[in-house]
Amino acid sequence: MNEKKSKFTDCPITRTAEVLGGKWSLPIIFALMKETSRFKELERKIEGINTRMLVKELKQLEENGIVLRKVYAEVPPKVEYSLTEKGKALKSVLVEMKNWGNQFLTV
Amino acid sequence: MNEKKSKFTDCPITRTAEVLGGKWSLPIIFALMKETSRFKELERKIEGINTRMLVKELKQLEENGIVLRKVYAEVPPKVEYSLTEKGKALKSVLVEMKNWGNQFLTV
DNA sequence: CGGGATCCTACCGGATACTG
DNA sequence: CAGTATCCGGTAGGATCCCG
Numbered sequence: 001m002n003e004k005k006s007k008f009t010d011c012p013i014t015r016t017a018e019v020l021g022g023k024w025s026l027p028i029i030f031a032l033m034k035e036t037s038r039f040k041e042l043e044r045k046i047e048g049i050n051t052r053m054l055v056k057e058l059k060q061l062e063e064n065g066i067v068l069r070k071v072y073a074e075v076p077p078k079v080e081y082s083l084t085e086k087g088k089a090l091k092s093v094l095v096e097m098k099n100w101g102n103q104f105l106t107v
Numbered sequence: 108m109n110e111k112k113s114k115f116t117d118c119p120i121t122r123t124a125e126v127l128g129g130k131w132s133l134p135i136i137f138a139l140m141k142e143t144s145r146f147k148e149l150e151r152k153i154e155g156i157n158t159r160m161l162v163k164e165l166k167q168l169e170e171n172g173i174v175l176r177k178v179y180a181e182v183p184p185k186v187e188y189s190l191t192e193k194g195k196a197l198k199s200v201l202v203e204m205k206n207w208g209n210q211f212l213t214v
Numbered sequence: 215c216g217g218g219a220t221c222c223t224a225c226c227g228g229a230t231a232c233t234g
Numbered sequence: 235c236a237g238t239a240t241c242c243g244g245t246a247g248g249a250t251c252c253c254g
Contacts, residue, residue, distance in 0.1 A: 011134070012204070012207075012208025012209050012212055013133055013201055013204045013205050013208060014133055014134060015212050016204040016205070016207055016212065017127070017133050017204065019212070021128075022246085023246075024247095026120055026121055026124050027118070027121060030118070030120060038215080038216090039216050039217075040215065040216075043216095050248060050249070050250090051216085051217070051218095051249095052217090052218090052219095052247080052248075052250095053247065053248075054217095055216085056247090065211075071216095076215055076216095077215045077216050077217085077254085078215075078216085079215080079216060079217085086211045089207060089210065089211065090207060092203045092206070092207070093200065093203040093207055094120055096202075096203045097119070097120045097123040097124065097200055098119050098120050098123070099199070100123055100196060100197060100199070101120060101123040102119050103196065104172075104193045105119060105123065105126070129226090129227095130226080130227070131227095145235080145236085146235070146236050146237075147235060147236075150236095157229070157230090158229095158230095158237070159227080159228075159229085159238090159239095160226095160227065160228075161237095162236085162237060162238080163226095163227090178236095181235095183235055183236095184234085184235045184236050184237080185235075186235080186236060186237085216253105216254095217252105217253090218251105218252080218253080218254105219251090219252080219253100220249100220250085220251085220252100221248105221250090221251105222248085222249085223245105223246105223247090224245100224246095224247090224248100225244105225247105226243105226244090226245085226246085227242105227243095227244090227245100228241105228244100229240105229242090230239100230240085231239085231241105232237105232238080232239075232240100233236100233238075234235100234238100
């Protein structure tokens, strides 16, 4: 059933785009690039996002090995999200996107 | 009416992502990065795309100043699509995406 | 606090047929 | 050849409410 992805076989660019495709993927990665954060912290930092979307995207990013989810067994639940090496390696991509944006999207 | 974009104010990364957001944007840009092409050529090169989508995305990319549309006043219509400087400048982004994909998405 | 379970809608993207 | 015009389904994404 999940064989749709097999269509995008060869091209690594497209596959990368799929990983970063979600509307909130980049904002999340960007936030985590600065610092490890808890769930509510992220929800506050990323303006406009709602609970469900944050959960969903975080889960996706986790499945894609970009985000690491660390649960602390405490009474008031505490979960920290951080970037894996794979996630941190996206820095170069973000930098290039930022550069391009600054150069050509200057409103 | 088109004030949705104003929400994503500051972050150039997100704005870049919006420009490249369409499902076929990258495949198109990638194809044009190699060589200027005509409409039907693109339709053939980009596997899986259909007429409507190609038209739509090309129009969007043109509006964003990434793609240049050149019409030849001939009897069998001839239209060539190429990348603008702004479009060519996306090379760095694509390269980084490709690198990351190759490094971390090796199936 | 960190989510899960629902409900709902817009609109993205696909398939075709048609036109100058 | 280079599109335009329709029709249509799936789903990404949003708004709550609730629970351990």
